[in-house]
Amino acid sequence: MHDADSHSAPAKKEAKGSTAPSGRTPPVARTLEGSIGFIGLGHMGSAMAANLAAGGRAVIGYLRQPERNAELQALGIKPTNELTDLFDCDIVITMLPDDAAAHEIVFGGSSPERAGLAPGLKPGALHLSMSTISPAMSSSIAAEHARRGQNYVAAPVFGNPDAAKARELFIIAAGQSDQVDRCRPIFDLVGQRTFVIGSDPAGANLVKLAGNAMTATSLEVLGEPLALLRKRGVEPEKFIDIMTSTMFDSRVHKIYGAKMVQARYTPGFAFPLALKDVRLALAEAEAAGVPMPSVDVVHDRLITGVARGHAGLDWSALALIAAEEAGLESDSLKSGA
Secondary structure (H helix, E strand, O other): OEOEEOOOOOOOOOOOOOOOOOOOOOOOOOOOOOOEEEEOOOHHHHHHHHHHHHOOOOEEEEOOOHHHHHHHHHOOOEEEOOHHHHOOOOEEEEOOOOHHHHHHHHHOOOOOOOOOHHHHOOOOOEEEEOOOOOHHHHHHHHHHHHHOOOEEEEOOEEOOHHHHHOOOEEEEEEOOHHHHHHHHHHHHHHEEEEEEEEOOHHHHHHHHHHHHHHHHHHHHHHHHHHHHHHHOOOOHHHHHHHHHHOOOOOHHHHHHHHHHHOOOOOOOOEHHHHHHHHHHHHHHHHHHOOOOHHHHHHHHHHHHHHHOOOOOOEHHHHHHHHHHHOOOOHHHOOOOO
16 A cells, blocks of 8 residues: 555554654664665655654655755755765665656666766665565666665555654565665664565565555445445445444555545545556566456546546545446535435
């Protein structure tokens, strides 16, 4: 969930130290020397970088918008508008939206002044990619870093910006075991649990895409019966309470069910990002010869949402698409209608 994706969970035991932006005390980090570079300072990335800084790490954040420099400084992050300022870092984290952004950052742009991360990092440096990108792009990046004597770990996360602020992300990590261990102090400061799935970084990206596809289908399946209940005059809150108290007591159903009955579709994991992940999951399925008919349906529903002008809404607005197709008026989609 992303990119999206999983959500707040019971608080972890707190340790002594400085106070994080979420108000919780960050855990004591394992030994980690030197500055950490951070690229991709959107809602998720900013929260993660702020928690690293609150945990005592020196963080240099790369921004293309100088007007955001003061914002980063307030979070304890040293801002820079030059990617080259990150080249001396031992570890650089990326939290980028898609393959195109990841390719440009790692390999560089077409002009000489747009240097890439791989040509600029020193040998032995580590690129920790926490982005939701395709397995193929992850493999391409890994190969480029290996060619230059650098290291690479893929560690996409399940969690939304609120979970990121609260250090409650779930991290899916893959890479050489010594390099994954090198990342442990970072994982300790930004997440609540890390799952290590192997030495091939692309595997972590595949797990993330499969997880997001599974979440998307869950949201579609949840939104359709809500449309039925609303149309027949049954309160959707009662349905969500019953189902999440009995057969479907998962985080997805509880958190997104609440968003659906309250028609609370912003902010969140916007339709275009969800569509990107579903499209990547389907591409992997096609390459492997694995039919995924339910995910095909969600893919089309997300396209419908974008076409209807809902691109800025959270993917829980799949319930809105179901309601619209059932002929429900927009003023009947609020809680209690």
